[in-house]
Amino acid sequence: MPKVVIVGAGVFGLTIALSLPRHYDVTIVARDMPGDPDSLDWASPWAGAGFGGGGTKPDDPEETEMIKAAFRYYWALAETHPESSVKKMREALFRDNVATDADLWWKDFMPDYRIMHPSELPPASNAKIGISYTSLVLTPPTYLSYLAALLRASPNVAFLRKTVAHLAELLPLAPDVIVNATGVGAAHISPVNDPDVEPVRGQTILIRQPEVDRMTLRSGIDYCYVIPRGDGTVVIGGIKEHGSTSPEVDPATRRDIAARAHQLDPRVPGSVPALDVVRDIVGIRPGRRGGMRVEAEVLKLGEGEEGEREVPVVHAYGARRLYLPVSSRDLLYFHLHAIFCTSICTPSSAVPPDFFVADKHLSPGAGGTGYALSPGVGRKVAALVDEFVMGDKFPRPGKGAGNEEKGRCSVM
Numbered sequence: 001m002p003k004v005v006i007v008g009a010g011v012f013g014l015t016i017a018l019s020l021p022r023h024y025d026v027t028i029v030a031r032d033m034p035g036d037p038d039s040l041d042w043a044s045p046w047a048g049a050g051f052g053g054g055g056t057k058p059d060d061p062e063e064t065e066m067i068k069a070a071f072r073y074y075w076a077l078a079e080t081h082p083e084s085s086v087k088k089m090r091e092a093l094f095r096d097n098v099a100t101d102a103d104l105w106w107k108d109f110m111p112d113y114r115i116m117h118p119s120e121l122p123p124a125s126n127a128k129i130g131i132s133y134t135s136l137v138l139t140p141p142t143y144l145s146y147l148a149a150l151l152r153a154s155p156n157v158a159f160l161r162k163t164v165a166h167l168a169e170l171l172p173l174a175p176d177v178i179v180n181a182t183g184v185g186a187a188h189i190s191p192v193n194d195p196d197v198e199p200v201r202g203q204t205i206l207i208r209q210p211e212v213d214r215m216t217l218r219s220g221i222d223y224c225y226v227i228p229r230g231d232g233t234v235v236i237g238g239i240k241e242h243g244s245t246s247p248e249v250d251p252a253t254r255r256d257i258a259a260r261a262h263q264l265d266p267r268v269p270g271s272v273p274a275l276d277v278v279r280d281i282v283g284i285r286p287g288r289r290g291g292m293r294v295e296a297e298v299l300k301l302g303e304g305e306e307g308e309r310e311v312p313v314v315h316a317y318g319a320r321r322l323y324l325p326v327s328s329r330d331l332l333y334f335h336l337h338a339i340f341c342t343s344i345c346t347p348s349s350a351v352p353p354d355f356f357v358a359d360k361h362l363s364p365g366a367g368g369t370g371y372a373l374s375p376g377v378g379r380k381v382a383a384l385v386d387e388f389v390m391g392d393k394f395p396r397p398g399k400g401a402g403n404e405e406k407g408r409c410s411v412m
Contacts, residue, residue: 001156002025003174003175004020004024004025004179007029008185008317009033009034009159010144010183011144013030015378018378019378020385021386027175029162029170030159030161033159049137051070066373067373074138083146084146085229086138089214090213091133092216094129094218094264101115101131111133112132114132116129116130125218126222127218167311168301175311179316184199184285184286186288194288194318197286199242199244201283202239203250212267224236224263225237226261226265254272254280286317286318287318288317288319290318291318292317294316295314295315298313
């Protein structure tokens with residue numbers, strides 16, 4: 001059986017594993033796993049999360065199709081697999097910078113889409129237009145556990161808990177292909193060391209507020225969201241602090257989040273003492289300049305007695321674009337704040353000085369979109385892995401750099 005090693009057990013890593021053929025021998029390697037005790041050391045469990053759409057690259061048709069396919073996938077899960085935690089829910093988007101929807105590609109795609117009457121706009125939101133449609137929500141820890149349960153029931157999939165600093169540490173597993181789904185860890189894991197990856201700190205509050213039954217988002221000049229999970233709890237937020245990895249809850253940010261959430265939905269108390277707080281959430285999102293990276297290459301790994309060998313590697317990370325000029329085409333997106341650090345590497349607080357640091361309340365052009373993109377990413381990664389294992393596009397694993405022999409991997 002072809003052996004595939006996936007580094008990272010976040011939503012990308014798990015979805016990719018489910019997308020690979022069942023006749024592949026798959027090992028998922030990560031420090032933190034779904035079902036672990038609560039920890040802020042990794043971020044995938046701490047997303048909002050409500051569906052909206054949008055990608056990491058402006059006007060990218062491939063990502064747009066991924067978003068559409070993902071919406072259909074999650075819609076089906078909501079109807080057939082309630083154990084996944086995916087639920088249908090009304091959503092309202094308030095735009096405080098423009099008074100039109102003419103630039104929104106998804107206005108003909110989202111179910112029950114309509115322009116809201118001016119009387120429906122929250123007075124304190126400064127909204128120029130409101131848009132209502134039917135969307136989707138999920139509870140990230142439950143959804144991750146759902147994916148993990150499917151994988152653990154598959155005889156071809158194994159989980160290995162390990163902190164990885166260099167991809168060469170995976171060579172004892174004899175991989176035919178390595179999948180790098182390390183999120184923000186891609187900045188630090190060798191030999192990838194992607195200089196375009198930057199941690200983006202998020203902070204939200206999970207509260208009990210059963211009467212809130214609609215997702216609400218404000219975007220444009222200001223940025224805020226209220227995401228009920230359908231179980232009586234609600235996530236309110238949020239912020240984006242580029243380059244910060246502090247795990248500490250900022251009291252001033254808590255007060256600001258409560259005030260902004262109250263402006264969107266008056267049913268949310270506007271002061272922290274009045275909130276029924278379940279927990280504060282701080283997590284690190286994987287920002288990447290230039291958008292998401294899903295591509296394949298052959299890397300030289302190993303040294304010493306075993307020698308160096310060429311290993312096919314498929315990269316899948318960076319599901320949150322770093323700041324770009326705000327595009328209204330990106331306003332429909334998965335509100336996934338504090339996601340995707342797969343925690344196989346320890347993030348560094350050092351940030352190159354040329355990274356642009358946006359105001360933490362401004363719409364960044366795209367939010368964290370990992371859950372929304374994960375079904376499409378899984379399919380694309382599976383196709384790239386197949387090119388290594390079955391195709392003739394890449395050199396056979398283990399051949400020298402000067403050897404142009406191509407074709408099936410020797411395992412086939």
